[in-house]
Amino acid sequence: ETLVEMMDMREAQRSYEANLNVIQSSRSMLLKTLDILQ
Secondary structure, three states: OHHHHHHHHHHHHHHHHHHHHHHHHHHHHHHHHHHHHO
């Protein structure tokens, strides 16, 4: 049971990190687009 919880926690952490990367990439692209438009 503890092992399963640890695996779930690890999986949640990986998902969180992946989402964070997507957000950072999107933000970066948005800022570059704004730069180009100016």
